[in-house]
Amino acid sequence: MAARTPRQIGEDVWKTKVEKVNAELVTLTYGSVVAQLCKDFNSDYVQVNEQLDKMGYNIGIRLIEDFLARAGSGRCKNFRDTAEVISKVGFKIFLNITPSILNWSPDNKQFSLVFDENPLADFVELPDDRRAVDELWYSNILCGVLRGALEMVQMQVEAEFVSDVLRGHDTTEMKVTLIRVLEDEMPVGEE
Template structure:
């Protein structure tokens, strides 16, 4: 007896499952922490830890060589969003020195079924994404700052994530192991 083909689009089901699960996580964190800033920090930290682990999978899947400039890094970040979240943000708003750019999302997959109440306007709901980018880039020796400029949950037309190169990290040898 053969298995019948599924009627569901697995990528869409997986994306919706992620969206709902993430929403439940944020809701529970809002119950557990007294302060919205603590929730923001925890979401960013969770994303950071995820990024530190996802970079290995990304490099194994893509066999991507080391990026030599931020434009290549931006392209790889865009590729990662396509692979892991099935969205492709637009890369735009490059700084004159090419060390800062924006990722613009027409739709943010994390916020598909979300509306923020008035008392949660300071919640950075999608900060897990900025943490993930920071964590992944730190693992490939890039120190960056990452923050939201626009957010559809707060009434903007798009979600814009800004990424700024800070410095290249040097490989460090733990103290006492010279």
């Protein structure tokens, strides 16, 4: 029997093992969170980006267990495999999208996820404030989710948006960089 591809795994899990949530509800709820953060931080969009990243990180460290239980995709051999699973399984399971993987660095430690669609940004217009367009990364929570989830499987990464259609760019692109593979560490006092 041939091994299933990440795309097949993502499709199978989406069809059979995922409780569906109304996309508009998710979009509106997330939009309310971003709007409240903008208000709470007096339109300091750099702070809003940081808070969205922190929220995403906390979600990611919890979400990875659910992902591993549902996906059953096995251990990734390298960072390229990890990128395939993120794109074709992770994003499919949780957002029903499959971003493209592009722009690999020569050392295979950096790639981009390019989003043809982004359900978090449906029906969204950035505030009518030039600073918002220049500084706010509306979907920054996704960067934190990736950081948190990958840290739980021993990969320290940096994730950041480099373009967003909400800012007037042609594409929405997130750059993901492997910083280092984390070693299993025993808690102090345990052997």
